[in-house]
Amino acid sequence: MKKIQLHDTLSRKRLDLVPEDGNTFRFYCCGPTVYGPAHIGNFRAFIAQDFLRRVIELSGLKTLHVRNITDVDDKTIRESIKSGVALKDFTTGWTDQFHKDANALNLLEPHIEPSAVEHIPEQIELIQNLIDKGNAYLSEDGSVYFSVHSYSDYGKLTKIDQRDLQAGAGETANDADEYTKDNVCDFVLWKAKKSEDGDNFWQSPWGDGRPGWHLECSAMGMKYLGESFDLHAGGVDLCFPHHENEIAQSEACTGKTFARHWFHNEHLMVEGSKMSKSLGNLYTLSDIIGRGYTASELRYSLLSGSYRTKINFSFDRMNEARINLQKIANIAYRLGGIDSYEDLCDIAVRDSIEMGAFESSWGALLEDLNASAALGELFGIIKNLEKKLVNGNLSESDKKICRQGLSVIVNAFGWILPEPDSLKQAVEVPEDVKVLAEQRWQAKCDKDWSESDRLRDELIALGWVIKDGKEGYDVESVD
């Protein structure tokens, strides 16, 4: 089977995705900061990562997927204190909520989901290492900073020139911290205890305090995936400074390449601008469901454009998702259903999966997860298949292969399909509706068109639509 190709932010090239150990693809995703409900923009990132993982696994590779929970940082501490709940309880509540949403969106569970607050010893060790190597220094207030000057490759991910950093420093510096830094671009590894942090501090060789945000991902990534691993993922906004800093502190410490491949998804936009609380254009999964849409429809929407392109969220887009998912569900039903993800992965590990007519759609996914092209191919294939099914030109063995091919595509996108239309007719029709429908059919048979049309309008008003056939009719619920 063809290799997966994926764009790499660091080299800015499309590269073959190959696990370093030739066996298991090890990757790290920056997880949620659990201080409130994740919004659908956050989920775009997690869905993109899930999509990547599914394609990798369906192509026959094993993965080791680590996604952290950020449960100690400025925001979690601030919000927990504001709500009067202990940090641990506060973050546990939002972590649970995140899991519920992730589950509804059919995200595969990461193999390891480390919590930052439970890895403080590892973070302290990393800091000590950096101090010993001369890459970090202690400031007067007991904080520890990473010295950007000490790492000559600083800025390689986002192509930042150190001179530019210094030039821009005067404008972007945080006044409160400025005097403690050799260079304003130095970033904090260990934050000295402050009164506003309440009880949320830990002991360290440099006094009480807490770890800096950038550090946790380096510490946990290296702990679970090794000093060098296959891929690191996150939203584009994390490129700088978060990932740039992760690279600096990790590589300064180990002298090895931190992540071999960088995967960044673009933002989700709403009404043409970035989703944010201040603009009031922020949606959570609950908001979407409250509007009558399903999590799967959201998932379809968020994957219907390239992960590297901004997507403008809209309810028109959600409606389109609904219609298309229904179309896919209908063909899936006619082919005999969808095979489970686990079964498909089992086959993929042993052998390449036969894609049959769906080869072109799958091929598009292997080329930098080209979802748009894959969907384009998919609908073309579906159209052909329907024609064959109608004409009875699809043999049982072809049908079986098609079912498998479609199953791979459906599972790669991770859609949970709705009931096919043909099963929806089984929905219980109320007696009075049945009576009206029967009366209409009679009127129609009697060629009493005005009465027939009147009864049909009446049924529509009740929310039922008549679909006439040659020998009879069906009654279906509108929507």
Place this chain on the structure above:
RNA sequence: GGCGAGGUAGCAAAGUGGUAAUGCGCUGGUCUGCAAAACCGGUAUCGCGGGUUCGAUUCCCGCCCUCGCCUCCA
């Protein structure tokens, strides 16, 4: 100012040096008493101006516009 993404039909969105997938919508047809549903078909010369080329939407140069990052952020 620095870095980055993007401008393709009403909307969404791929793609390619040789006259542009796909989905929604719209529209014509078949079917129907008329509809609905279904099926068949139609629907763009690719931001603007130059250049390279036999030929550019696709390559190069300039310009305009949109958006993101540069402070926390998926």
